Amino acid sequence: MKKQARPAAQNTARPDVYQLVTDRVIEALEAGQIAWRKPWHAAYGLPRNYVSGRAYTGINAFLLHLVGGTPFFLTFRQAKELGGNIRKGAKGMPVIYYNVTTRTRTDKQTGEEEKTPFIKYYTVFSVDDVEGVEIVLPEQPQDRNHEPLAAAEALVTNWATCPRIEHGGTQAFYAPGPDFVQVPRPETFISGEAYYSTLFHELTHATGHASRLDRPDLAEALRPSGRAGYAREELTAEMGAAFLCGHAGLNPSATLENTAAYLQFWLEQLRGDKKLVVQAASRAQRAAELILGRPAPEDTEPDPQPTPASPAPAAVVVASEHAQPACCGETGAIPSRPVLPTLPPVILGQETLPSLTTVVVATQRIELTRLLEHPAFTDEQRRTATGRILAETDPARLGRWLTNIMQRVAEWEDQTLAEEARQNPRPYPLDEC
Incomplete structure (x- = not known):
């Protein structure tokens, strides 16, 4: 009896989800679109599942906004269950989520069973x-009394x-050691949106402090x-600043620029x-949920973060020249930062894009630190210079x-080469080697 030929082996390799998502974001960046600029819709907020009404969070909010x-949004099956179908040629978007294996393993150090x-x-x-199928969308909210800048301050x-x-000053930064945020005065920004998006950026950094989320990246x-x-x-x-701007109803898109250096980085x-x-x-x-005082959603990355043993003290807002303390936990009058309905023209130059400045500063620090490893410098010079470099913004x-350092190295x-040439002269011309 003649044996039947076996069917060709199918490729059963699981797709690399991280690479899949990254490729989508890279594709957007190459087209000049910053995926994390705005994860919400002006009228409806965060993207949602049409059937369940559940909002998508994390990277899903940014991907679906693209x-x-x-x-x-809905899945192919949900569309079929509603009696409809997906238009031919429509391009779907991945929605990622985290799960755990059904099998458990025993931790060798703790002896506890855990799932991967x-x-x-x-x-x-x-x-x-x-x-x-007829798609019936919810009514758009008509809150004409909403004041985004006041909401951001609150x-x-x-x-x-x-x-x-x-x-x-002219720089925005977060100092983890003393645990404070520094931002230029509100009136020096081109708009209230620019001021609060910058402040939210630095406050997101602050959530990584050991007394809060204890984020190792910080x-x-x-x-x-x-x-x-x-x-x-x-x-x-x-991304945290984008989430917070969306919650407050701000549109910070005017404060960001698709500069070539930013996109390339x-x-x-x-x-x-x-x-x-x-x-x-x-x-x-x-980070955004911590600032908003809400629990983190279930579909965030399962990377446990230590919780603070005790709450940190209430914040004090301090103007650089005239101290005017006000607790962040108080209600009623807004602290020393004013609500900014109108503002004079920007006087900070490139500070309208603080994130790009931060990128440039960090890149310079890395290159300077690398150059200091050159034997042209002593250990004492390295220690002194490194301290100044990390403190400079x-x-x-x-x-x-x-x-200057590149010139010193050269x-x-x-x-050194000249000295070596004097000590070890060549016995014959170089072109005869």
Whole structure:
């Protein structure tokens, strides 16, 4: 009896979900679209499942916002169950979620049984691509009394463990050691949206403090060799600010620019770390929920974070020149930061894009620290220079230091080569070797 030929083996390899998501974000960046700019719809808020009404969070909110149009989605099966179908040629979007294995294993150190978490995805389609069934959308809210700037201020005021906030200077940053946020004065920003989006960015950094979420990326970003942690922490802050702007009803899109340097930086980071954007979005979601005083959603990355043993003291808002303390937990009058319905023209130059400045400063710090490892410098010089570099936030000054150190290295190498040539003259011309 002749044996039947075996069917060709099918490719059963599981798709790399991290790479799938990263490729979508890279595709958007290459087209000049910043995926994490705005994760919500002006009328309906965060993208939602049309059938369950559940909002998508984390990286899903950003991915689905890339689709545009109506921010309601459903799966192929949900469309069929409603009596319709997905339009031919429609492009679905992945929605990721975390799960745990059914098998348990015993931890060798603790002896406790634990399940391994893993990431999965399913595909959803916009309701704009559904045919054969009438799609009935909820009524759009008509809250004409909503004041986004006041809502943004209340968000900061009501955060129970908000760090100290100081105003002044031309730089925005978070200092983990003393645990305070520094931002320029509100009136120096081009708009109230620009001011609050910058403040939210720095406050998201502050959620990583050991007394709050104890985010390892924040600690790693402070080390000279912590480039990976820096990129993840910076992207977390950008995404966290976007979530908070959306909650307050702000539209900070005018404060961001699709500059070539900005896009190129993130393209390089994402191509080198496929988990970067997923992890950053998950941690940004946690950070935003902490500031909003809400529990983190279930579909965030299962990366347990220590909870603070005791709440941090209420924040004090301090103006740089005239101290005017006000507790963030108080209600009633807004603290020293004013509500900003109208503002004079910006006087901070490139400070309208603080995230880009932060990227440039961090890149300069990394390059300066690398150059200091050159034998042209002593250990004492390295220690002194490294302290100044990590404390400096002015990209222009860092740039001048970078030029000077590169010149010092070049001079040292020229002198060393010349000395070697004098001590070891060649017995014959170089072109006869």
